[in-house]
Amino acid sequence: MDREAWTSVDRWLEAQLLGPDPVLEAALAASDAARLPPIAVSPLQGRLLHVLALLVGARRILEIGTLGGYSAIWLARALPADGRLVTLELEPHHAAIARANLARAGLADRVELRVGAARDSLAALAADRPAPFDLVFIDADKPSIPDYLTRTLRLVRPGSLIVIDNVVRDGEVTDPASRDPAVLGVRRAVEMIRDDPRLVATALQTVGSKGWDGLLLARFVDGR
């Protein structure tokens, strides 16, 4: 099995389960045209985020790492009309593309995009003492995942779901020789989750059009 085979299975499942979606296709085309890196979640992964948000009945979602807003569209579509997605992005150019994509998707009223380093945006957000987030998607710079997780744990409520992208990295996460700061960040976050009795977590390895990677899912305060 290789990436070509994984991709053709992704395309078949997309055709069966997702169907054409001009808004999302336009978001990806605009992101490509603006030369954003092609690292958004895959369509099936986006639908997974959407299903998870529906399952937790999310009314407030936090996303760390917006890029062109592709995953943000999937997440925000799961919100009720008075729901809110707060999404954090470092790069003004990425944020500008995301704003246009979210507006075209008719979601501008539900989405608040904060531009700046997520570390600072999370500190400012916490200072506002916001209502807790029901779902948090951590998908920005990987070395900072432990910091984002620590800050996220102050912004959730019992029953909230935390999703972390890119936890497998072509299997490099288990390479003892790896000095990749992204790998070290993922490993540290997994240890934090392992050692935190308030979290019950699992992770899924994924193959598909984005290669070999994985998603970690953690529920906050499970009453074990």
Ligand code: SAH
């Ligand atoms: N969630 C998006 C993909 C995000 S890619 C999707 O699936 O559609 C990661 C994004 O994190 C990039 O846009 C990058 O600019 C942003 N990023 C990197 N470092 C960051 C930081 N310190 N603070 C906020 N965003 C950051």
Ligand code: DHB
């Ligand atoms: C990268 C970042 C991501 O969020 C992703 O899903 C894939 C790749 C990266 O920085 O290379």
Ligand code: MG
């Ligand atoms: Mg990612």
